[in-house]
Amino acid sequence: MNHQEILNQLDAEANDLFKELTIYGVNDNARKGLPFIIASDDALPEIPVAMNFSLSIMTVAGAMGTAGPEAATNIDRATEMGIENRLCNSVKMAAYYLEAGILPVPDMIITTNSPCDAVDMLGQLMDKYKPWADVPKFRLDSPHGHEPSDFAYFGEQLRACTREISRVTGRKFEMDRFLDVCNESNKQARLIQEFQELKRAVPCPVDPDMARKGWEIARWIAATDPAVFPKATRWLERLIEVTEDKVKHQLGIEGVDEKIRFLWYDVSPSWSSKLFPRLQKELGAVCMMNYYSFANWTPIDTSSEERIMSSIAEKYLMGTPMTRQAMHPADIYCEDVVRICKEFKCDAMVMPCHIGHRDTNAYHKLAKDVCRENGIPFLFLGCDVWDERYMTPEVVFDRMKTFFEVSGLL
Amino acid sequence: MSTNNKTSILEKFTHISETLVNPSLARFREDGGRVVGYFCSVMPEELLIAGGLMPFRMRGNMSRGTDNADVYFTSWNCSFPRHCFNLALLGEFNFLDGLVVAGTCDTIRFVFDNWKKSPVKTPFIHLLNVPHVSGEPMVDYFRGELAKLRLALETSFGITITDDKVWDAVRLCNRTRELQQAIYALRKSDHPPISGSEMVQVMVAGASMPKEEYNDDLETLLNSLKSSIDDSRTYDARLLVVGSGGDDTIITQIAEEMNAVVVNDHTCFGGKVKYGTISETGGDPLEAIAKYQVLDRPFCPKIGGAYQLRLDVILNLIKEYRIDGMIGQRMGCCDSWSGELYSLRTDLKSEGIPSMILERDYIPDSIGQISTRIQAFIETIRR
Numbered sequence: 001m002n003h004q005e006i007l008n009q010l011d012a013e014a015n016d017l018f019k020e021l022t023i024y025g026v027n028d029n030a031r032k033g034l035p036f037i038i039a040s041d042d043a044l045p046e047i048p049v050a051m052n053f054s055l056s057i058m059t060v061a062g063a064m065g066t067a068g069p070e071a072a073t074n075i076d077r078a079t080e081m082g083i084e085n086r087l088c089n090s091v092k093m094a095a096y097y098l099e100a101g102i103l104p105v106p107d108m109i110i111t112t113n114s115p116c117d118a119v120d121m122l123g124q125l126m127d128k129y130k131p132w133a134d135v136p137k138f139r140l141d142s143p144h145g146h147e148p149s150d151f152a153y154f155g156e157q158l159r160a161c162t163r164e165i166s167r168v169t170g171r172k173f174e175m176d177r178f179l180d181v182c183n184e185s186n187k188q189a190r191l192i193q194e195f196q197e198l199k200r201a202v203p204c205p206v207d208p209d210m211a212r213k214g215w216e217i218a219r220w221i222a223a224t225d226p227a228v229f230p231k232a233t234r235w236l237e238r239l240i241e242v243t244e245d246k247v248k249h250q251l252g253i254e255g256v257d258e259k260i261r262f263l264w265y266d267v268s269p270s271w272s273s274k275l276f277p278r279l280q281k282e283l284g285a286v287c288m289m290n291y292y293s294f295a296n297w298t299p300i301d302t303s304s305e306e307r308i309m310s311s312i313a314e315k316y317l318m319g320t321p322m323t324r325q326a327m328h329p330a331d332i333y334c335e336d337v338v339r340i341c342k343e344f345k346c347d348a349m350v351m352p353c354h355i356g357h358r359d360t361n362a363y364h365k366l367a368k369d370v371c372r373e374n375g376i377p378f379l380f381l382g383c384d385v386w387d388e389r390y391m392t393p394e395v396v397f398d399r400m401k402t403f404f405e406v407s408g409l410l
Numbered sequence: 411m412s413t414n415n416k417t418s419i420l421e422k423f424t425h426i427s428e429t430l431v432n433p434s435l436a437r438f439r440e441d442g443g444r445v446v447g448y449f450c451s452v453m454p455e456e457l458l459i460a461g462g463l464m465p466f467r468m469r470g471n472m473s474r475g476t477d478n479a480d481v482y483f484t485s486w487n488c489s490f491p492r493h494c495f496n497l498a499l500l501g502e503f504n505f506l507d508g509l510v511v512a513g514t515c516d517t518i519r520f521v522f523d524n525w526k527k528s529p530v531k532t533p534f535i536h537l538l539n540v541p542h543v544s545g546e547p548m549v550d551y552f553r554g555e556l557a558k559l560r561l562a563l564e565t566s567f568g569i570t571i572t573d574d575k576v577w578d579a580v581r582l583c584n585r586t587r588e589l590q591q592a593i594y595a596l597r598k599s600d601h602p603p604i605s606g607s608e609m610v611q612v613m614v615a616g617a618s619m620p621k622e623e624y625n626d627d628l629e630t631l632l633n634s635l636k637s638s639i640d641d642s643r644t645y646d647a648r649l650l651v652v653g654s655g656g657d658d659t660i661i662t663q664i665a666e667e668m669n670a671v672v673v674n675d676h677t678c679f680g681g682k683v684k685y686g687t688i689s690e691t692g693g694d695p696l697e698a699i700a701k702y703q704v705l706d707r708p709f710c711p712k713i714g715g716a717y718q719l720r721l722d723v724i725l726n727l728i729k730e731y732r733i734d735g736m737i738g739q740r741m742g743c744c745d746s747w748s749g750e751l752y753s754l755r756t757d758l759k760s761e762g763i764p765s766m767i768l769e770r771d772y773i774p775d776s777i778g779q780i781s782t783r784i785q786a787f788i789e790t791i792r793r
Contacts, residue, residue: 084740084748084769086486091745113542113714117516120542120712121749128717128753139714141543143551144513150539153551160547326516329537330523353484358743361484362520366527382484 004254006242007206010235014213017221017228022064023097026056029224030104035169038106040123041114042320044312045222045229046185046300047162050178051171055110055223058126059119062094066386067270075387083121088356089386091118095125108168109135110161114142115322117358136168144327146318148310154317155309175305182300182308184233188218189297191236198243200344203252204261204286205243209276212268212293214239259284260409262400263340265333265367266352266360267291267322269385274393283401283410288344291321294336330363334370341376347409348377350400354385377407415634419627420608427614427657428472430497431505434619438464439505443620444567446508447532449491449521451683452540452710453512454699457560459579459621461569466506467617467679469657470494473773482524487517488741489772490655495521498530508534508566510559514710515746534566544708544716553700560696576695580688582621589628590616590684596635597673598731601643603635606651606662606672613680614657646792648732651675652724652754653739654747655772661739664781670788673731676724677739682709685723711750720750721757728763735791736765737784741772764791 001009019025030036035053048055065074066089078096079085087095097103109132111123127137138161143150162173192211199208218232252258260283268290269275279285298319301311318324325333337349349371353360360367364380371378381399384390404410426432439445445464448455455465470493476483479496497503509532511522522537539555541548560571593612596603604612612631616624647670651661656677665672675681688702708716709723727733736758740747751767758765766787768780 081752082767083752084743084745086743087745087748095749111714113712117712117745120714121745124711124714124717125749125753127714139543139545141541141545141548141551141714143539143541144519144537145539145555149554153547156547330520353486355486358487358516358745359520361486362482362517363523364484365482366523369527382486 003242003246003251006238007210007254010210010239010242011213013235014217017217018064020221020224021057021060023061023102025224026061027104029054029056030106032225034226035107035171036104037108037110037165038103038126039109040111040126041119042219042323043110043223044158044316045219046178046181046312047158047165048223049226049229050181051162051165051169051173052226053165053169053171054225056106057220057223058094058098058122059090060220061097062092063090063270063386065093065097066090071270072387072389086355088116088118088354089384091122091356093386094122098122098125098129101131105132106135108165109137110140111137112140112142114317115320115326118356136164138164142317142323142327146328146332151310151314151317154313155311158313159309179302179308181229182302182312184229185218186299186302188233188236189299191233191240192295192297194240195236195243198240198247199288201247201250202345203250203256203258204288205246205251205253206239207253208286208288209268209272209290209293210239211295212290215292215295253280253286256280256286257284258286260348260404261286261288261344261346262348262350263288263337263344263346264290264350264352265337265340266354266357267385268293269352269383269388271388271393274388275396278393278397279400283404285400285404288346289340291325294340295319295321326357326359330366333360333363334367337367338370338374338376341374346376348379348404348407350379350381350403352381352383352385354383355390356384356386377403377409379403413634413638415630416638419631419634420611422627423611423615426618427611430472430502432618434623435464435466435505438620444507445505446510446534447503447506448510448512449494449518450512450514450710451678452514452703453510453538454556454703455617455621456576456579456583456688456695456699457556457563457571458510459582460575461563461567461571463508463563463567464620465617467614468494468509469614469679470497470772471614471658473497482528483517486743488515488743490741491517491521493772495524498525499528503530503532506532508532508536508563510536510538512538512540514540515712515744517743534563536562541704542712543714544704544719546705549697549700549704552704553694553696556696556700573695576699577690580690580695580698582625584687584690585625586616586621586628587684587687589625589632592632593628593635594674594681594684599639601639601641602671602673603639605666606649606675607659607666609672609675610656610659610662610680613683617679617683645669645671647671647734647788648673650724650727650731650733650736651677651680651739652736653751654678654741654744655739656680660770660774660777660780661737661768661784664777664784665737665788668785668788673733674727676709676727681727682707685709711746717750717753721754724754725761734764734793735787736763737787738765738767740767740769742769
């Protein structure tokens with residue numbers, strides 16, 4: 001197989017796995033025979049993999065529901081529920097799935113306040129949902145601080161959470177098994193970092209968004225289906241192999257004459273397939289990074305049992321996309337922007353400012369100022385990453401094209 | 411005499427609640443006192459008072475726009491912090507010697523980041539991390555955050571905040587709560603001696619002036635209210651207002667002009683603030699404060715694991731105050747109150763209690779639509 005055939009195959013495998021994250025996948029997961037837990041938001045895969053249970057994520061299922069031919073109908077149905085209509089549509093969709101009674105009854109619910117007010121609200125709806133009244137619940141308090149004491153605080157809660165999972169599911173938490181899983185997780189983290197290094201090459205060797213896909217397989221799919229966890233490692237290794245070869249031969253993305261490299265520092269939209277390929281083909285503009293392809297993976301310190309939980313807490317709080325950017329001071333977002341633009345040779349920064357992200361809407365000026373100080377052209381959009389009707393991909397394309405032109409990049 | 415007392419104190423409180431630098435605050439500053447602003451009610455005033463500082467609850471109810479703040483925030487952010495921040499940019503909060511931002515919701519939290527980097531020069535600014543789950547481990551965490559705040563205040567203001575001083579402040583603020591509770595309790599009567607709108611002004615004033623003076627005024631007001639019941643007035647409906655904000659009289663005034671009476675509220679500036687008291691026993695005042703905020707009073711809808719407590723409190727108010735219906739109000743783009751009121755409405759419906767939800771801007775462009783909806787609601791529940 002040539003490079004592109006390998007990449008296409010990896011892409012197809014990823015897309016096939018992503019079906020597990022949809023509402024249909026959530027229902028299938030409940031029938032797998034494993035203890036079945038539903039979380040309000042992103043979760044560490046190491047715990048479900050080590051304890052061998054299936055964990056589905058509500059906001060991810062909601063986000064998946066905003067893609068595809070039924071997206072607009074789904075969003076409108078969710079809006080009719082009567083909660084805040086400017087709520088992030090992935091959360092609104094998840095709330096709709098809940099209230100519409102189309103979710104299976106889980107063995108346990110884990111909710112948290114991260115990464116944002118909307119997901120916190122969703123978690124509280126899950127807590128109060130009457131058909132799940134008898135389902136055991138555990139609520140995690142994700143702190144906004146990022147000092148060692150914050151990581152220790154959250155680590156203690158994770159420890160308590162594993163005890164509760166054991167009690168509910170009968171699955172034992174064995175430290176040796178957990179260490180093995182953490183070591184494998186660290187290996188995946190190194191592979192992702194290796195891919196990030198290779199991505200820096202000019203021209204960029206493969207679509208940078210492959211990092212997001214690898215990350216989502218290793219994190220979300222593995223949490224849903226623990227058997228996928230080792231396969232994620234292999235998927236990443238195959239991605240590295242093909243990318244290394246392309247870098248060696250100085251090959252760029254197939255069919256793309258790279259002229260501009262930009263940062264899209266927010267979630268990749270559910271309508272991204274209508275935007276990014278067109279930017280690549282028509283303008284030679286390559287999106288080098290988004291929240292999920294950044295996937296700032298903090299390695300887990302496996303040196304002692306004491307360290308492991310606070311380290312995994314740090315990984316969750318500082319390495320989880322959205323949690324990293326929405327839970328912590330704006331300085332972290334701004335520093336990320338400057339660092340990514342520098343390290344990945346980005347010519348410009350696009351701040352999508354998703355309408356449901358109260359955080360980015362509250363610090364867009366700070367991001368703009370830091371870009372200006374560092375000579376990085378900056379574009380503010382204000383789109384809905386889950387609903388293309390709010391600002392269509394065509395309008396976004398036109399705005400970006402004009403922006404690149406006036407910035408002297410085209 | 412008591413009617414005169416009532417009138418004069420309510421006039422004083424009205425003036426205080428509608429301005430920022432009121433005469434009491436100005437006097438405090440002229441005497442060398444320093445004023446520290448704070449967002450939101452989970453930030454314990456006790457710590458500031460113990461340091462000889464005057465707490466001032468941040469609000470923008472006299473704001474006329476958000477033009478300057480719109481450079482920092484977008485219209486997808488709640489309008490309450492936008493109006494407050496706009497006033498700051500206009501120099502209206504220059505009287506503050508410090509600001510403590512409690513990290514309650516996403517937009518409020520980023521007021522801290524913007525304030526720090528804006529042209530507003532406030533000598534001291536601190537972000538107080540707060541837990542978002544009600545539980546024992548969270549008490550310890552919050553106690554630790556309060557200790558950090560105490561240290562930051564001591565260092566920045568050159569003061570010493572001893573445990574004894576904190577206990578004194580706890581007793582002072584508990585007295586405030588007891589007096590406020592006593593005034594609220596008078597509204598159980600068929601003929602409440604104080605309207606819902608007046609009560610808003612009483613509560614807002616309490617977070618805008620020196621506490622000792624406020625307590626003295628409250629005592630006088632309480633005594634005069636006890637003897638000023640007007641039993642000739644009857645009302646079409648007894649209402650409860652629940653939701654964010656609560657530092658203006660827009661809802662209460664509209665409802666009360668339609669011959670309803672707001673007999674209680676569960677709002678961020680109102681009834682939620684005066685709930686219970688902090689335990690005055692034990693060795694560690696910070697732990698007592700943390701327990702109160704995290705376990706006894708987890709009333710912010712951002713705090714998980716406490717909805718049932720919040721619902722029980724509201725159902726109890728409805729029973730005790732013989733309430734005919736609830737008006738829920740929330741600011742546009744407030745995700746937390748959106749979910750809370752959605753759940754509350756569902757639960758009240760199952761109890762047969764009518765309710766309506768109003769989404770509004772902090773400073774609404776138009777009162778007409780709000781007025782029409784409230785009128786329609788009152789007509790459906792009229793006694």
